Amino acid sequence: MLVLEDVHTHYGKIEALHGVSVEVKKGEIVSLIGANGAGKTTLLMTVCGNPQATSGRVILQGRDITRDMTSNIMRSGIAIVPEGRRVFSGLTVEENLHMGGFFNTKSEIRKSQEHVYELFPRLKEREHQRAGTMSGGEQQMLAIGRALMSRPNMIILDEPSLGLAPLVIKQIFEIIGKLREEGITVFLVEQNAHQALNLADRGYVLETGRIRLHDTGKNLLANPDVQNAYLGG
Amino acid sequence: MAAHNLKHALFCAIVTLIISYPILGFNLASEGIDVTLEGAKTSTVLGVLLAALIVFLFQLYRDNIMGSLRQLPAVNPLANRKPMEQSKRLKLESTLLTLMIIGALIWPFIASRGAVDLATLVLIYIMLALGLNVVVGLAGLLDLGYVAFYAVGAYSFALLSQYFGISFWFALPIGALLAALFGLVLGFPVLRLRGDYLAIVTLGFGEIIRILLNNMTSLTGGPNGIGGIPDPTLFGMEFGRRVKEEGNTSFHETFGIAYSGEHKVIFLYLIALVLAVITAIAIRRLMRMPVGRAWEALREDEIAAKSLGLSRTAVKLSAFTIGAFFAGFAGTVFASKQGFISPESFVFLESAIILAIVVLGGMGSQMGVILAAIAVTILPELAREFSEYRMAIFGAAMVLMMVWRPQGLMPMRRIHIELKRQE
Numbered sequence: 001m002l003v004l005e006d007v008h009t010h011y012g013k014i015e016a017l018h019g020v021s022v023e024v025k026k027g028e029i030v031s032l033i034g035a036n037g038a039g040k041t042t043l044l045m046t047v048c049g050n051p052q053a054t055s056g057r058v059i060l061q062g063r064d065i066t067r068d069m070t071s072n073i074m075r076s077g078i079a080i081v082p083e084g085r086r087v088f089s090g091l092t093v094e095e096n097l098h099m100g101g102f103f104n105t106k107s108e109i110r111k112s113q114e115h116v117y118e119l120f121p122r123l124k125e126r127e128h129q130r131a132g133t134m135s136g137g138e139q140q141m142l143a144i145g146r147a148l149m150s151r152p153n154m155i156i157l158d159e160p161s162l163g164l165a166p167l168v169i170k171q172i173f174e175i176i177g178k179l180r181e182e183g184i185t186v187f188l189v190e191q192n193a194h195q196a197l198n199l200a201d202r203g204y205v206l207e208t209g210r211i212r213l214h215d216t217g218k219n220l221l222a223n224p225d226v227q228n229a230y231l232g233g
Numbered sequence: 234m235a236a237h238n239l240k241h242a243l244f245c246a247i248v249t250l251i252i253s254y255p256i257l258g259f260n261l262a263s264e265g266i267d268v269t270l271e272g273a274k275t276s277t278v279l280g281v282l283l284a285a286l287i288v289f290l291f292q293l294y295r296d297n298i299m300g301s302l303r304q305l306p307a308v309n310p311l312a313n314r315k316p317m318e319q320s321k322r323l324k325l326e327s328t329l330l331t332l333m334i335i336g337a338l339i340w341p342f343i344a345s346r347g348a349v350d351l352a353t354l355v356l357i358y359i360m361l362a363l364g365l366n367v368v369v370g371l372a373g374l375l376d377l378g379y380v381a382f383y384a385v386g387a388y389s390f391a392l393l394s395q396y397f398g399i400s401f402w403f404a405l406p407i408g409a410l411l412a413a414l415f416g417l418v419l420g421f422p423v424l425r426l427r428g429d430y431l432a433i434v435t436l437g438f439g440e441i442i443r444i445l446l447n448n449m450t451s452l453t454g455g456p457n458g459i460g461g462i463p464d465p466t467l468f469g470m471e472f473g474r475r476v477k478e479e480g481n482t483s484f485h486e487t488f489g490i491a492y493s494g495e496h497k498v499i500f501l502y503l504i505a506l507v508l509a510v511i512t513a514i515a516i517r518r519l520m521r522m523p524v525g526r527a528w529e530a531l532r533e534d535e536i537a538a539k540s541l542g543l544s545r546t547a548v549k550l551s552a553f554t555i556g557a558f559f560a561g562f563a564g565t566v567f568a569s570k571q572g573f574i575s576p577e578s579f580v581f582l583e584s585a586i587i588l589a590i591v592v593l594g595g596m597g598s599q600m601g602v603i604l605a606a607i608a609v610t611i612l613p614e615l616a617r618e619f620s621e622y623r624m625a626i627f628g629a630a631m632v633l634m635m636v637w638r639p640q641g642l643m644p645m646r647r648i649h650i651e652l653k654r655q656e
Contacts, residue, residue, distance in 0.1 A: 048539075048540070050539070069544070070539055071539065071542050071543060071544035071545075071547075072542075073542075074539070074540060074541060074542030075542040079540075079541075080540045082536055082537055082540050086534045086536055086537035086540070087534075087537070088529070088530050088533035088534055088537065088538075089533060089534075090529065090532075090533050091526075091529060091530065091533060095526060095529075098523075098526065099526060099527075099530045099538070099541055100541055102523060102526075102527065102541055102542065102543060103542060146541070147540075150541070150542070
């Protein structure tokens with residue numbers, strides 16, 4: 001589905017990713033964990049083409065997208081839930097969702113909207129409320145719902161648990177599990193390593209711009225190094 | 234009274250003196266060819282001193298005064314009202330709108346010539362403000378050089394008629410399209426800019442256009458402007474006393490009525506009215522179309538909008554282009570109304586006034602912008618007696634408005650459609 005081959009990314013002269021290779025196979029949940037500043041978000045942004053990789057290749061569904069424009073990448077069956085939710089706070093829930101399906105036909109939008117409301121009944125209740133007036137958890141649901149509106153084959157989540165209450169985090173992870181059942185490939189970037197690895201088929205550990213470890217989720221959870229560094233011993 | 238309050242009050246009184254005495258306390262009088270400076274009348278000086286005293290006392294006892302004011306029962310009867318239901322509000326709005334349009338249609342036949350002329354100006358400002366509303370209110374791009382597109386519209390008509398004898402009706406779309414083209418051209422360099430930086434560049438663009446018009450003397454006549462811009466015709470009928478162009482007939486002869494200068498004024502007013510209504514409807518449609526939502530999404534959160542596959546380039550350029558298009562419309566009508574244009578009409582103050590209209594009306598709200606355009610254009614005319622203090626009153630009104638109603642006269646409300654439940 002998504003393959004990164006020896007990707008280097010620079011911010012100006014500073015290299016943030018020093019040759020990262022990651023593969024996400026169809027139907028998998030893959031988690032990427034790492035400390036602050038390890039380059040997790042940079043890696044995602046490189047997939048989206050903003051900034052573009054300086055060397056290496058990014059391949060999405062068999063197509064090389066390394067040099068594609070962000071707007072084109074985001075229209076080719078991939079959707080991202082950006083870090084910090086970034087819902088359109090002045091727009092209503094419904095309008096936010098419609099923005100997600102911007103390039104789809106009206107009937108497709110209606111169908112995906114129904115589907116999103118099934119996944120998140122809470123959003124249905126808040127349909128006409130301004131997104132900015134909702135709680136953090138609801139906004140996160142909206143951000144995920146908005147990403148789903150374009151009917152992506154693959155969804156990238158950047159720290160979906162950021163700043164949320166434990167109970168809400170649990171809900172969000174349940175939803176992510178559901179997405180897999182629907183056949184959507186999930187690439188999850190998290191600091192909340194325990195839950196992210198628990199859910200994941202495979203996991204990568206990113207450290208200062210390099211992939212340090214790569215294994216199945218279960219094995220990583222049991223790995224003493226990972227336990228020490230990310231799971232609080 | 235605490236010493237702190239006394240100090241503060243003294244300071245405020247001194248500031249009042251510093252600001253008002255030099256402005257009000259001196260007069261320039263001309264004696265023959267010399268201009269001399271003299272002190273103002275004693276009454277004015279006393280007035281300034283009194284004002285300073287009032288400021289001093291108010292600041293000294295401010296806590297007490299504000300405290301007792303707060304204890305008064307709510308003066309504003311609207312403060313606690315519930316927001317109107319959407320269906321009711323929409324109905325009210327459409328009734329009001331119909332009434333306004335009917336009123337606007339009857340207006341030229343009951344009002345004086347001057348009033349109709351002023352109303353035409355109001356309509357021009359409505360067009361301008363609606364256009365700028367797209368750029369500033371919806372897309373959130375602060376444009377301080379909007380008047381440039383207005384100038385492009387006006388000058389393209391003036392030049393086309395002067396050099397090629399093109400009539401109003403042909404110049405109208407050409408002027409609007411040319412303005413749109415300029416919007417597109419300006420759009421490219423400012424794509425990466427936001428906020429303050431965007432404001433500065435657009436401000437510069439506005440000045441560039443004005444200075445170009447001022448200095449390309451051979452083409453535009455420079456500061457002398459261009460005169461003799463023809464009036465619009467009605468199916469080849471002219472509104473002048475005598476027919477200027479061969480092959481045309483005159484309006485009053487065709488209909489066998491006595492010539493009156495008012496016909497032309499009314500006709501221009503009606504054209505402006507139709508164009509303003511077209512502008513309002515077109516932008517209203519655009520707002521509800523995906524492109525309108527894309528503007529708002531980009532304003533709300535650029536990164537999120539990009540993450541959904543929107544192209545920042547396309548969205549920003551479309552906002553600039555469409556905004557400029559309607560400014561070109563307004564410019565053509567303006568040139569035709571005035572019959573004479575010069576760079577003087579397209580100074581920065583115009584941009585500021587149009588922007589003030591949008592802000593006063595409530596960013597993004599069409600009704601609000603229309604009301605604000607009416608208020609901002611008519612109030613200075615009504616306040617002609619205080620013409621010296623017009624800008625001061627205008628400024629004070631802006632400040633008060635921003636203190637009491639920062640969201641504008643009629644802030645934008647989201648219109649939503651209830652989906653039918655499937656059962």
